[in-house]
Amino acid sequence: MSSIKFVPDEKHAVCKIGDNLLDAARRIGIEIIGPCGGKALCGKCIVKIVAGEGALNSPTDEEKLALSRKRISEGYRLSCRCEVIRYEDIVVYIPPETRASEYVLLVEGQLVRERHDPLLRDVKAVFSRRARKSIVENILTTYRNMNIVFSLQALRNISSLVQDFEKEATLVLHKKEVLDVKDDDNILGFAIDIGTTKLAGYLVDIPKGKILVTTSEINPQIVYGEDVVSRITYAINNGVGTLHRKIVDCINKMMEKACKSINLQVEDIYEIVAVGNSVMHHTLLGLDLKALAYFPYTPVIKEPIYLKASDLGFYANREAKLFLPPLVAGYIGSDVVADILAVEMHKVNSPSMLIDIGTNTEIVIGKDCRFFACSTASGPAFEGAHIKFGMRAAKGAIERVDISDYGDVRYTVIGGARPIGLTGSAVVDAIAGLHSSGILDYSGKLIKREDIKRLRVGEDGLLEFVIAYKDETAIGKDIVLTQKDVREVQLAKAAIKCGVSILMKKLGINEEDLDVIYVAGAFGFFLNPISAIRIGLLPKIDVGKIRIVGNTAGMGARAILLSEDMRKEAVELVERIEHVELAAEPDFQKEFMASMNIPKD
Amino acid sequence: MSSIKFVPDEKHAVCKIGDNLLDAARRIGIEIIGPCGGKALCGKCIVKIVAGEGALNSPTDEEKLALSRKRISEGYRLSCRCEVIRYEDIVVYIPPETRASEYVLLVEGQLVRERHDPLLRDVKAVFSRRARKSIVENILTTYRNMNIVFSLQALRNISSLVQDFEKEATLVLHKKEVLDVKDDDNILGFAIDIGTTKLAGYLVDIPKGKILVTTSEINPQIVYGEDVVSRITYAINNGVGTLHRKIVDCINKMMEKACKSINLQVEDIYEIVAVGNSVMHHTLLGLDLKALAYFPYTPVIKEPIYLKASDLGFYANREAKLFLPPLVAGYIGSDVVADILAVEMHKVNSPSMLIDIGTNTEIVIGKDCRFFACSTASGPAFEGAHIKFGMRAAKGAIERVDISDYGDVRYTVIGGARPIGLTGSAVVDAIAGLHSSGILDYSGKLIKREDIKRLRVGEDGLLEFVIAYKDETAIGKDIVLTQKDVREVQLAKAAIKCGVSILMKKLGINEEDLDVIYVAGAFGFFLNPISAIRIGLLPKIDVGKIRIVGNTAGMGARAILLSEDMRKEAVELVERIEHVELAAEPDFQKEFMASMNIPKD
């Protein structure tokens, strides 16, 4: 028996002839990354032999391809190819980047352990002008059974490499295609969540699995309509071309800026992964939106798509790929798929729910790997539209409101300035507070009470409640919540609650069965979950079970960029999600009406 | 038992329940095409049921996809999907286009039976905006196990199709990729043989397997050098860019002209297949030629390549593919592979030889599926260069010379005009004739004889022989063959004979073992094989065994365009060809010297 000491862990493994170092390390709990599964393909399971190299086989051809000569001469090996051939003591050093546990990313407050088995791989290879059959033959020989193909760019670069007789270079491999052959190791990817309102982009170092830059932009399509329905209408009347170009230009700008900020080139970007709702997906591709406009809102394609990014006008590497994860249905896009993957809801069996509140609110409820999803037209009330003093979350917006039993008000303002309006979350807070203090009844009616000074009759003859008096605000008038505002919110939350109820019925569960609710998206990020439960916007569960998860669509997109497995999981997941067309449900009308009221505490 | 009558053949087949019509027809010797092998994928095995449809299964979903509704209602079926389900008499009509034997092409005097299993296929499909999951789902369902993918163009066209609720269209499928979706059935391919001097192109109707237009152009690279070596030199000094663009532009021009001549569009071209020597191959791709310039003349890549044609600047359909068949070695290109495939030399076991004479002469000798190939620098003598009155085969060139035992001369002139020079084939004739009549000895020396008036001392003090006197010619002077001319031809033919000898030795055969010699290429087309044998340019075999086959490279390119099997055969063939580097052979010097003399009759 040989003894292998792993440093710096100072752990010992006992080995037999024929054992390899990767297995030996894993056996004693040292996690080494090796996304290729020990097949010498990923080149990640690198270790350094500190002592006892004589007890090991000499470096294989595969290792010579994966590691530079210099590194091999320094004692670096692929642990999956390093076999014990003689009994002798061995000391092996595990570099930090070889440890699986290093691949942990801190994302918007959440610690997510991302997988790292990207489709893009960097492989070192030596090209020689003296090759026997063709210069690319060493690569083809190594990957004999993989049917490796070369892009034009790769072939051209290889042809210039052989100015010298022999030259080492880095291959950029995407699945089975050599996209590029280059001198440096810069292999970037760009993950993007295309929201109807905002785009969030992430520039990622693919081999290292590290986010380099996070960036966001307002969706430039917004001038053609605030929500997806108005974008569809615009496209039907004017063609999809403008919307398509706007979004591509915007992403180009984001990539350009992100690369520039860290002195890299957009030519170093080899894959773009984009998620979004079906309308964003189709406009990105420049597809006619007609089919999405009418029942049954059928996407042209919902299957995952690989395209050449340059075909769509992206300025990245000329051979870069664009990957679009699958859609679920016309109104459930790949952003929802990314949401689910990011929170790993597809891996738990207990009942769970994910909700992304917006003009269209997407809801997914699942249990035992079975999912129901719907989209509901909750309208723009939560985003501030149709609310008298409503506004988006921006400087000067009141974002939290607290109303005491006596009708006193405390609020907080974004940026700490004098207030100019109310965010959707403030409105939810206000309605919850008014109801608790008895100023608003279960049906959503403001109740006239003499002792509440702030309650008064507004211009329209209906009651309204003053949140901030004129002299506190920056707009020279009172900021109020009107009876009409309350009705708007009631309609919005009824649409959502109705969707939740119908999905829960399909799955045969009740509110209290839910183990966790993930609140995704920008609006949810500011939402006070207690208020949301109080007004019936969220199911009545222990508030500790509610997780405000932020931009999970962006997290999911990044995870997909970094993992082939994730892409497979996305496809499997989509097959397990049943899309429910709420309007076509017989119970719809009844459930909707029943969802209007504000629940009892 | 059912009886099936096939018309118009009036042949009968007896059938059991479960038999399909394709098999039944083939059993009694009716050849039905079905390149997909009866898998309902190619949609080619179409028959029409004239009577007894009740005895057959009803049309399957696959047939509904492959055939239009109208055709189904008229009784058309895919014979591979048409099963006998009841005993009853059936009458089946076989349309001419369904017969394998119709796929015969008359090519340059040769009747070649081409195979027809193209990678490009046309499939009818119906798209409905009411589709359940996505609009493309019916295609994906049909090809479930094939992993069909869609090009951007195909997706965009599908998305506009659904302006109507339901619409039939033609899919253009290339392997597993839907390249296009269109209203018409125009699916063209372009096969091209890129010669160092001339390009020959063929516009082909892929579904019909028919050549529509044949076209040729002078290789525009010719201004940068007449032969491959000077092109390489040019590229090394000036970059490959110019050569690359020249060739692409030229092919674009050819495609444009060919399409225009029959009122079709270059956008209807979905695949281009190009063959050529390694230098043409590499310049087409825009690869640096350095590796081809020096021993061991290694190509960057010799494996078959698929690229998007537009990436190289081709104006064809934007999703069109470019296919380059494999090379054998630096000096044995895909034109030689195409030659062999065209004459089907790879399918015979008896010793055979193929030779393409030019500045570089390629020779392949094979037996029992084993091949040796070499390229030999025979120089431009046969193309008229370095010969005092030499010229290319063009109007006014003497192409045949007959010299009697008394030194009388008869000749024929291309275009029937007064002569202005000698083609290579005329020079070969003249040398053969001079030798036969004893005016030229075995060593290639002209022998002074008083009785031969035409033999005289030239300006250089050496003997020369007058082929045409001044008053017969259009150039105002005598056209002669000089002693130096004879030496040039001797060197050229020695290079070739030496190559042949070395290859035959490798294979262990002698001249007289050869069963057939294919003389390919433009020069060979004009060659008089009897003269060629006499001067020792071709092995001494029964002249009936020599086949002048013309542009087999072009024929092979077309066959590859029309057949997936041919592409596989090309790859297998290349593996069985051993390339012999003549200069590296120990016998080279000796063999070369021994090949200089003119053989005894």
Ligand code: FES
């Ligand atoms: S585990 Fe992938 S190279 Fe070793």
Ligand code: FES
């Ligand atoms: S044989 Fe191909 S469809 Fe019938």
